[in-house]
Amino acid sequence: MFLNLKIPFRVFDCNRLQFLIFLILLLPFGSFAQDETISGQVKDNTNKPLQGVSVLIKGTQRGTTTDNDGRFIIANVPKNGVFVISSAGYATQEIAANNKTAISSLTLQPQASDLNEVVVIGYGTRQKRDLTGSVGQVKATQLENENPSNVQDILRGNIAGINISQINSASAKGGGDLLVRGKSSIRAGTSPLIVLDDVIYPGQLSDINPNDIATINVLKDASSAAIYGAKSASGVVLITTKKGTRSKPTITLNSNIGISELAQNEPLYDGPGFVAWRSDVQKARNAAATNLYIYDDPRSLPSNITMTQWRAGRQGDSLDIWLDRLGLRPIEIKNWKDGKTTDWYDKMFQKGFRQDHTISLSGKKDEVSYYMSVGYTNNEGVIVGDKFRTLRTRLNLEGRVAKFLTAGINMQFSDRDESQVPVNWGQMVNASPYGEIYTDDGLLLRDSPNDDIGNNSNPFMDNTYTNRLQKNNTLFGSLYVKGNLPLGFSYQINFTPSFDFYRYFNGVSAKHVTFRPRKGVATRTTQTTYNWQIDNLLKWDKTFGQHQFNVTLLFNAEKYQSWREQIDNEGFDPSDVLSYHNIGAGTTPIVKSEDEVSTGTALMSRLNYTFRDRYMITASFRRDGYSAFGQKNPNADFPALALGWIFTEEKFMESATWLNSGKLRVSYGVNGNRDIPRYEALAELQSGKYQYISPSGALVPVSQLYVNRMENPDLKWERTTSYNLGLDFAILDSRLSGSFDVYKKSTKDLLILRALPSVIGFDNVLSNLGEVQNKGFEITLSSINITRKNFEWRTTINFWQNRNEIKHLYGPVNLLDANGKVIGQVENDDIANKWFIGHDLDEVWDQRVLGVWQESERAEALKYKVEPGDFKLEDSNNDGVLNDLDRQFLGFRTPRFQWTLRNEFTIYKNFDFSFQLYSNWGQMSDYNQAKNNSGFQDRQNSYQFPYWTKDNPINNYSRLYSSNGQSSFSVYRKTSFIRLNTVALAYTVPKNITQKAHIESLKMYVNVSNAALYAPDWDYWDPEYRNRAGDGAISTAIPPRIYSLGLNVTF
Incomplete structure (x- = not known):
């Protein structure tokens, strides 16, 4: 069902319009030249x-x-x-x-x-x-x-x-x-x-x-x-x-x-290092005690400490006493004595094998062109259990079915398998080098050193006891017919269907310690999605003397539908061996279903006009309708205008022979954003069940239906208004060319969840509020440095910068004096989300770390309830208390500027060599590892970070077990880097050799991705390991280094 666009001009009856087009297509075209x-x-x-x-x-x-x-x-x-x-x-x-x-x-x-x-x-x-x-x-x-x-x-x-x-x-x-x-x-x-x-x-x-x-x-x-x-x-x-x-x-x-491997290691303590570190941790945890020597190795006590003092009343084997004091569990103590350790790096990481193969058949015969391919990819990640497999096919077929009529199809199918269950490598830091993975009967331990404590899990628990099938089968295609009409007109209609079949079957065995009480769990989820779009395009392309016109008119309609079913069950007794294959065997089935539908329509017109091959105008207008928005605002208009001028075509530039070409561009336009849930503007009904006690005392189940979300019939589109000024140029006989763009764009009517007073009965409602502004510039330079018969060298440089600013959020509110009188208005920040008017979306707002308190500053540190070895925080408001009131703007999570450099070389015609550098500069990320808080739990290991001691008074890492007076803050480090992103070498076998084997061309190549990294201020995994979206989220994987060997053969 299409939306009512309420277009203020007359719309032809669709049946009449289609009949008219049909008649036009049947017109004789005998006047066309051969x-x-x-x-x-x-x-x-x-x-x-x-x-x-x-x-x-x-x-x-x-x-x-x-x-x-x-x-x-x-x-x-x-x-x-x-x-x-x-x-x-x-x-x-x-x-x-x-x-x-x-x-x-x-x-x-x-x-x-x-x-x-x-x-x-x-x-x-x-x-x-x-x-x-x-x-x-x-x-x-x-x-x-x-x-x-x-x-x-x-x-x-x-x-x-x-x-x-x-x-x-x-x-x-x-x-x-x-x-x-x-x-x-x-x-x-x-x-x-x-x-x-x-x-x-x-x-x-x-x-x-x-x-x-x-x-x-x-x-x-x-x-x-x-x-x-x-x-x-x-x-x-x-x-x-x-x-x-x-x-x-x-x-x-x-x-x-190819092979993927860790580009860098972040070493954990090995066995002896772990014990020495645990000793220091225990001393830090009990720093007020006077007998810290009890955490020293009894075999090498200080000369002034007797064994009686060291035992402190405990009997038994001295090594058992010592290791127990360090927090080691019986399994760890036994393995320590036996000299047995577990290399968690070796267990959790791997050299992943990768393969990718594509074979294609293409050609053009008479009036038909075709391209078809089949591709298979099977990649393993660097984390054990991480894998990805897909089979992809494509068919592009186009043929002339009449002198003036062409028909075609572009279609692809993919079978994507993401059934992987990687090991939980994030638990590696919690795994003792003296721990075990399995019990004597072959079951996984709850965690590595003991089977009955803590909330941490064995890193292999999910990987071992989960049986998962997660697959997508998608079919996407476009069927089109286009015809050439008289007077420079052409018409094209595209029908684009898309099918997606999703299956997520997941079963977790009762052997998994988390699901043991539930006797195993399983789920079966299936979702079918069907999209279709129709594009009707009428074009006019005509030249009159020095005037060139290109006009495009579009009518578009679309519909989205999805059907989702989910079955959950648990309590598979006596056995869950069939898991989701026999999901009905459980005792607590839950069945859910959810269907969604949305529709959209659009009209678009665009004019490209060129005069004398030097003056250009592009003007466009689009009107969109979408069912997800409020009933009062289903439609929106998006205009645009752009001008171009090739100034080097002017007579007054004829003397500037050094400038081979130059063009100025200026543009304005409005774009929209409709990326919201399909029913967000509507009130949402939720169902549930509860029980009440009847007069007879029986528990009676009752179904309920309630409104879970407030409607907003005024909800409308986000609108982004943009301006762009650009310059394209070429000099030195066009051996050096480039472009420069500067832009500014403002997005208003942001789609934000607005908090509501509790008396209304809803927590929030999606509303149009606020404004965000982006501005920046981009530079691209391309050069041909050397071109000789047997050697060519090309370079491309990109440099860009973006700045983001929140201009408005929830609108102004009244500012009252002590008597409740309105004395003005103010617009409040959103401190909970860390959104501040006048600042970037991703700006870091936290307490500033000045360094580490040293022994000479003990008296001053105690005023803030901290001690030497703790981080020194800035008391920005000078009130003698360190808390959230001391937060400041420290920097940005996204880069301040970025650049890439690409060099390409051709040597003796047959060898091609290239490499690319790319760099992000000026951003920061949290680095709380510098707090050295590992070791709170006895079994924890740690990465080998430096830590402050009286004998090692460093200024960028705290002491072990630092609390900093319980003040909540994060430590930040710059994550600026330069990465050698790709290095590639290829060899094209000469044709006089390949033709003997009936091969048209043969190229062999080797390449390395993520070949090297320079990050001067960051020493914890990869600087892009953490999310740059501003929330500091940690990736589930680490950027690997990939070595590949391949060939390209044409027959």
Whole structure:
């Protein structure tokens, strides 16, 4: 069911409109000139075939790209047509068709920048020279030697302004969250919209095989992204997959294997070190005692201490007494005496095996082009039990069914298996090196040193006693028909269905100590999701003299539906061996179900106008409707306007021969954010059960229904208004080119849960409040440093900065004097969420650490109820008390600036070498390990951190067992770093060798990811190990180092 858009102009009857389009498509087209099919090959200046080169028929948006051997084929080329041949890093050429059926080898000359390069902009393409917005592009072929395992790997560090977190990317699955130009929302989603082959993609990026990708474009400013309206406030990522281009079938195999390992270790205490550390811990815990020597090894007591003094009245074996005083349990004492230790690193971490294989078949014959592929990925992480497996297939098929009509299908299927149950490596620090994993009968101990104490669990408990199946099967496709109409018009209709079948079956054995009293638990969850979208596109592309017009009109409709069922049970007696396979065998079944539906519609119009190939205007308007918003505000409007000026085309610039090209861009636009739960604007009914005692004294079960959430019919869209100013340039015969963008965007009507007075009966309601502002700049530089017959060197540098500020939150409230009289207004901060007006969303607000109290400062320290060895906190309000009133703004969790440097070398035509550095600088993260509070529980081990003692009076780590007067604070350290992200070396076997084996091309490569790291102020695991979203959350995995070996073969 579509939303009522209330459009203020007349809407044609749909049946009449469809009949009119049908008649137009049946019109005779005898007036069209006879067209030809033309093929050719493109090479670089070293005679090396170029893959992924754009070959476009001038004045149209029709064209293709070259295959692995640099070949292309285009049908329906006018006899007087002109080809525009362009590729990133090479000068564009224009070649006339001249009634030819084949074009001899074309050679492109290196060039750092090319304004004629074709860029995907959403619902179409444009030459880079005609762009008025901020669009970044990366071609997958540029990174094929580095073996990117997912979309995020292709983007990471290659487009300025994009951040990709490591919070999820460190697992076997890989990936990471995308963020374009900062966080523009507090509560709603901040991930960019994903568009796959020109249709909105609702699935996961891990379902897209990176080997199927041809290019990725990112729309960063509002004017570029506004055509997607309510979904584009956080940017748009446009992914274009490969198509068939060669006249003969081409089989390509891309295969690689690799190993992942820990990039760095954070050592724990070994056996002897653990005992020595436990001795110091016990002395620190009992610092007021006068007999701390009782924690010393009885075999090496000070000369003035007798064994009687040391025993302090205890009888028995002296070593047993000593180890018991240190907190060791009987199992640990026995293993200490036997010299038996457990290497928890060796047990929990592994060298994970990785493999990725894709085979594809592509080609273009007569009027049909095709590309099909099958890819298999099976990766193990560095943590035992962490694994990811997926099977992905793709079919891109397009054919001309009539002279004026083309039909096609782009479809992918994925079978994703995430059934892994990694060991809980976070418990490693709680595991004694003298502990055991198993009991004598083969069961897991509750925790490593003893089986009857504490809340910590054996790190292998979940991994051993959980039986899990977690799979997604997704089918996503786009079926389209497009026809060329008279007078430069064309029409296209896309139907895009998406199916997702999710299964989560999980059983935990009664052998698991946590679930032993419940005699095992199991759950079966299934969810089916069905999306569909329809895009109706009417385009007009026409040139009148020096005036070029490109108009796009869109009508879009969409619907989302999901059906979820869940069955939980426990009490599997006498046996839970079948677990979720026989979930009905339990004694306490609970059945749940949940269905959801949402609808949306949109109208969009866009005009691209170019005058004299130097003045550009882009104007667009989109009206969206979405059912999740309040009844009073289901629709929203999103306008955009952008201007471009190629000033080097002006006569007054003719004397500036040093400047090969230059273009100014300015844009304005409004985007929306609709990323909220589908029923958030509605009141929510919850059901439940309770019991009451009847007059006869019996317990009677009663069902109840109650309102759990307050409705908000006024709920509306977040709106982000953005401004962008950009400059593109090329100098030194286009060997050095670059772009500079500065932007400012403000998001108003933020979707925030507003607290309500308790008298209303609800805790909060989702409302439109507040404003967040982002501003920053981006610089991209590309250069061709050296180009010789047998050597070429290219460099790309990206540098960007983003600043975020909360402008408003909940609105002003009255400020009263002592008599209750209103004397003004003030807007309050949200201290609970640490949101402060005038500050960044991720700004750190805490007590400032000045260092560590030393012995010479004992008297001063005691005033604050602390002692030497505790952290020295700043008493910012000078009241003699350390508490939350002393909190200050200390820094930021997100980087203050970021940069990447990429160098590419071609040596003797056959060798390619590249490396990329990327850096985040100026951010900080909590580092509470410096408090040295490990050891509160007897069995705990610790990482080998320094600690303060009288003999080691350091100033950046506290004493053991430091309490700091119970003041609540965190220690922070800078996490600035420079990472050698990728290093790759490839060798292309000469054709005179491969052709003997009937192989068209063969490339072999080796690469290393996360090869090295420099972090001058951080020494605890990886600096990206902690979440950069501002909440300090810890990742479940550590960024690994990955070694890969692969080959790319074309037959």
